[in-house]
Amino acid sequence: MADKGRTLAEKIWQEHVVRSAEGEPDLLYIDLHLVHEVTSPQAFDGLRLAGRAVRRPDLTIATEDHNVPTVNIDQPIADIVSRTQVETLRKNCADFGIRLHRMGDASQGVVHVIGPQLGLTQPGTTIVCGDSHTSTHGAFGALAFGIGTSEVEHVLATQTLPQYRPKTMAITVNGTLPDGVTSKDIILALIAKIGTGGGQGYVIEYRGEAIRALSMEARMTICNMSIEAGARAGMIAPDETTFAYLKGRQHAPSGADWDAAVAYWRTLVTDDDATFDAEVVIDASDLTPFVTWGTNPGQGAPLGASVPDPSTIVDDAERASAERALEYMGLRPGTKLRDIEVNTVFLGSCTNGRIEDLRAAAAVLKGRKVADGVRVLVVPGSMAVKQQAESEGLHSVFVEAGAEWRSAGCSMCLGMNPDQLAPGERSASTSNRNFEGRQGKGGRTHLVSPLVAAATAVRGRLSAPSDLD
């Protein structure tokens, strides 16, 4: 054991084992616990029933995101049930001494956007949240994973979690991304390749030249969707890009602490002689803009392709799933993906609701108009992103193009607030899930990058910026 090299995930794991016993899961210490209104009320209730306190409020932070409306946020939430859920979180945070970023606060936003933004998400930490896209934080070289409500209660009470050691998978992305191709295209193409169960039981480490070249925001997009490949977590070893992003942020270490932290963070790389349980290699230079045509994130294809013909799929279960998907999506085999018309474009979510995403989309929309009859929602991932965008004048670009400029939240990513698709409506969405009804009952979702979203808004059909005159 001592002379064998370790992977990044194994190093972080080892650093956090409080207790390990034969035949039992390891007891893992949790450095940061993120909380939101949907998956926490029953956990706080459990604490109350058992007369337990929150062990480390100082390692816990809460935000309101899933239910919040993105218009009229200065008024009480109209939907009574949503309002109750948000108010329950406020009461729980007050009772248990947890810092909460409420609707309208300068630091409020989608839980996975605010952690990095506040500098709380740091290399080498363990991070959990009652939300599967906690994998986003892995972009900083953290071991970050989603948990259920029982586990939320467990972390609140003990700041630990019993966990089995996961397997590790290396995904190496070689080469250079062509122009107009983004990290969203990498991850969509990857999921189409390995399948929605391809990463099951693994922590993925993304490596290689193309990953190293990505900004922190683009890295977050990839790690975010690790869960769509079935993986427990996704991570990228920290480097200068990571340190530069963190430096000076509110909760990042400073002075001598900063130097000590960076010295430690530099050790967080997979050793040359470490072995992974599985490896996948892809070449970035082969990639083109990628979109989904079906009802799971693995059902995708390059934008230049056509809707596939299920009858050519050999695997029975996959064929049945593709047939069902096409029926639900109202698509016929052979239709060119570029000919698919949409009613709605959603730009936002913890996948692609950060400032770089908005900049990329605004650059495409500048001086152009949204196609007639297409509704475009631009929902910043956090209030800080909103502020930043407004200071750069991006909001005017969106509004002049005919898009709606909203406040921060999950919004149409999952349609818990009023931002939903109507039955049969079709969207191009920068979010992460195209499941049946995800964006509203009967709604049809195509997952796309911010660039494709913006070009699609202009043409009214799935498009890349290169399709625009």
Added chain:
Amino acid sequence: MEKFTTHTGRAVPLRRSNVDTDQIIPAVYLKRVTRTGFEDGLFAAWRQDPGFVLNRPEYAGADVLVAGADFGTGSSREHAVWALQNYGFKAVISPRFGDIFRGNSLKGGLLTVLLPESDVERLWQAVEEDPTTAVTVDLVEREVRYADVVLPFEIDDYTRWRLMEGLDDIGLTLRHAEEVEIFEQSRPAWKPRTLAAAD
């Protein structure tokens, strides 16, 4: 948590793969702040179709769900487990589960059983031919039994023991509170905190 040792009931064949948690319970049903009442949202979209398997009279009252591969992928919502339990399900059988869903189910006492695809197919055929088939999910012996078929399944000893004893994880962890304290003392001071020292 209720103890789980062995359960015998009738089974529902859900011939679908990739049943994500948005299908098990759509987001609009997640707004309750209790642990009960989620049965109304279970497979809400599909249940509107009278031909959907859960609506068929021959499967009324069946409490073992037999699903295709990749059941419970997607969102971490434990509401998916509660919805299945609130509706009456005691066990779910599938060739592969979403990781978080499986963790949630085993914490909450809903037994998720992994069987190979071929076994699931045979089980589907059996309960489609005869919906009254009694299916036993036996955690003690780690097998699923129906008619004269015996299908062994794997589950780790620790989880099995916890389910059979109905033990609450938090209680188990709190037995080691001292070790947690010792660990905390060795944590570097520069690690992030959400509250300033003065708060």
